[in-house]
Amino acid sequence: MSTIPNTPTHDIFDNTYVGRLASWIADWGKLVIDSLIAFGAFSLFNLRTLRWMTTRLPRSETIWPNFYRVGVSSLPVIALTGTFIGMVLAVQSYFQFRQIGLETRLGAVINMTLVRELGPVLAATMLAGRVGSAMAAELGTMRVTEQIDALAAMGANPIHYLVVPRFLACLFLIPTLTVMADFMGVAGGHFYGVTWLEIDIHHYWSNSIQAVTNFDLMVGLIKSVFFGAAIAMVSCYQGFNCDAGAEGVGRASTNSFVQSFVMILLLDLTLGIVLDNFYFMFYPDGASFF
Amino acid sequence: MMIEQLLDEQQQPLVEIKDVSVAFENQNILQDINLKIPAGETLVLLGESGCGKTVLMKTIIGLVQPTSGSVFFDGQNINALNDQELSYLRLRFGFVFQNAALFDSMTIGQNVAFPLRQHGRFNSNQIRDMVIARLSEVGLPDSVVHKKPAELSGGMRKRVGLARALVMNPELIMYDEPTTGLDPIMSDVINELIIRTRRRNPVTSIVVTHDMNTACKVADRLVMLMPLDRLSPGEPQIIFDGTPAELDSTRDRRVRQFVNGEAGERLMELRGRNPVEPTETSDNS
Numbered sequence: 163m164s165t166i167p168n169t170p171t172h173d174i175f176d177n178t179y180v181g182r183l184a185s186w187i188a189d190w191g192k193l194v195i196d197s198l199i200a201f202g203a204f205s206l207f208n209l210r211t212l213r214w215m216t217t218r219l220p221r222s223e224t225i226w227p228n229f230y231r232v233g234v235s236s237l238p239v240i241a242l243t244g245t246f247i248g249m250v251l252a253v254q255s256y257f258q259f260r261q262i263g264l265e266t267r268l269g270a271v272i273n274m275t276l277v278r279e280l281g282p283v284l285a286a287t288m289l290a291g292r293v294g295s296a297m298a299a300e301l302g303t304m305r306v307t308e309q310i311d312a313l314a315a316m317g318a319n320p321i322h323y324l325v326v327p328r329f330l331a332c333l334f335l336i337p338t339l340t341v342m343a344d345f346m347g348v349a350g351g352h353f354y355g356v357t358w359l360e361i362d363i364h365h366y367w368s369n370s371i372q373a374v375t376n377f378d379l380m381v382g383l384i385k386s387v388f389f390g391a392a393i394a395m396v397s398c399y400q401g402f403n404c405d406a407g408a409e410g411v412g413r414a415s416t417n418s419f420v421q422s423f424v425m426i427l428l429l430d431l432t433l434g435i436v437l438d439n440f441y442f443m444f445y446p447d448g449a450s451f452f
Numbered sequence: 453m454m455i456e457q458l459l460d461e462q463q464q465p466l467v468e469i470k471d472v473s474v475a476f477e478n479q480n481i482l483q484d485i486n487l488k489i490p491a492g493e494t495l496v497l498l499g500e501s502g503c504g505k506t507v508l509m510k511t512i513i514g515l516v517q518p519t520s521g522s523v524f525f526d527g528q529n530i531n532a533l534n535d536q537e538l539s540y541l542r543l544r545f546g547f548v549f550q551n552a553a554l555f556d557s558m559t560i561g562q563n564v565a566f567p568l569r570q571h572g573r574f575n576s577n578q579i580r581d582m583v584i585a586r587l588s589e590v591g592l593p594d595s596v597v598h599k600k601p602a603e604l605s606g607g608m609r610k611r612v613g614l615a616r617a618l619v620m621n622p623e624l625i626m627y628d629e630p631t632t633g634l635d636p637i638m639s640d641v642i643n644e645l646i647i648r649t650r651r652r653n654p655v656t657s658i659v660v661t662h663d664m665n666t667a668c669k670v671a672d673r674l675v676m677l678m679p680l681d682r683l684s685p686g687e688p689q690i691i692f693d694g695t696p697a698e699l700d701s702t703r704d705r706r707v708r709q710f711v712n713g714e715a716g717e718r719l720m721e722l723r724g725r726n727p728v729e730p731t732e733t734s735d736n737s
Binding site (some may be wrong): 311 | 510513514515535536539540542543545547549550551553554555556566567570571616620
């Protein structure tokens with residue numbers, strides 16, 4: 163019996179200087195092509211999700227369990243993270259501010275940082291770790307055990323049935339989780355700063371009110387919506403394109419967290435710049451938004 | 453009346469596969485497959501592991517897109533349909549997966565009811581009655597309805613998979629290795645269920661298997677595929693197409709080896725690695 167011979171390696175990739183350079187260029191070319199293919203596939207996946215989302219709403223029995231898992235079950239861990247981050251911020255900044263006699267400014271710093279940055283980013287990171295990697299593992303297992311094929315074979319569209327409810331759950335619930343993280347962080351900061359370190363409560367809060375505006379709160383919430391969408395899409399895409407076996411499912415789960423986290427950081431920077439520009443475009447003198 | 457209808461339909465094949473090739477990541481799995489399956493026929497796809505039997509079956513239902521060529525179901529080119537049209541057409545198919553592929557987050561009852569809930573216009577009482585009727589057809593008691601798939605044995609899961617595939621009364625039912633991993637008695641139960649299903653409804657069936665007992669018991673027609681890397685260039689991938697009687701009398705060495713379960717020249721491949729292997733191979737067929 164004949165077997166298909168291996169593709170012969172090209173003669174130009176020999177061990178000379180030119181050969182090694184050519185092989186280096188070929189490696190980079192392959193990397194670029196592979197990345198473009200992956201980006202194209204991810205974009206198509208997003209477009210199909212968007213199309214199914216606007217065609218018809220998923221059935222309630224697929225929506226509510228996902229809303230519960232993303233929202234209700236994530237509350238304790240996000241509240242805990244928020245509280246500790248608020249307290250840690252107070253611990254770290256107190257001594258610096260006390261040296262220059264500005265400890266009453268602590269409220270402004272803690273609350274501003276929480277509402278604009280740490281609340282949304284940490285809520286999203288916790289969601290990516292808790293919900294995103296679980297989604298990727300669940301969908302990956304469904305892919306490996308042919309359950310996704312079975313859905314399609316029975317006339318249900320897997321994107322409509324599996325991805326749309328998860329996407330909607332992340333999109334709608336991450337702002338509420340962010341508010342929770344913000345609130346618990348603010349409470350944690352207050353507890354450590356005012357109750358423990360006995361900073362004057364009036365100045366602590368009047369400084370906070372001066373510094374933190376509704377616009378800052380909105381910036382945090384707008385960012386969180388983008389983070390939620392990114393987490394859902396990255397995790398579902400990883401699950402749907404999972405390689406066979408336990409190793410494949412594990413890799414899908416890890417990749418979903420790492421890629422979600424990178425997306426969160428990139429979006430955070432981009433949206434931070436864009437939203438600040440909006441602010442100064444409408445309020446050049448830096449006045450409060452509301 | 454039913455037989456007349458069947459004879460009429462036999463004029464045009466229910467499934468027609470035209471020049472279908474499938475490749476995954478530059479590796480060719482199927483090459484220029486042509487096959488016509490008339491309505492009411494039970495076709496068994498034979499071949500060793502990795503020859504593309506399952507891929508061919510998934511191509512028919514549109515789960516795998518062919519790299520070239522097309523598949524026609526009842527005169528419709530299924531590769532030209534959009535997502536929604538394909539979902540609608542798939543109501544006419546039933547697919548029994550190799551490991552049943554039951555949804556493990558749902559109970560057995562919810563699994564079997566899934567296609568009915570997804571598309572049917574039935575109320576919950578009707579659905580419950582139909583689910584119980586289908587489960588009893590495959591020999592499962594009512595008590596399994598509330599169990600999760602993980603609580604059932606492999607044979608029971610496979611029967612639930614069969615009940616789920618049958619619940620919408622499909623026109624074409626496909627079995628992916630229905631007896632793999634089962635004990636001989638349960639294998640025979642599954643064979644019997646395949647035959648009874650066909651007897652009860654005028655359904656067209658495609659069975660992918662490498663179990664010769666199943667093949668000979670259920671088949672009207674057998675088709676054997678060969679992995680592409682074991683063919684000489686230009687040779688067709690379908691190396692046998694005929695009735696069980698023709699299979700018994702075939703002179704093709706590769707088909708005979710498969711039917712009799714002989715390693716033949718494959719032992720040469722082992723010998724290359726391990727020279728202590730026995731030198732003689734059984735050659736009596």
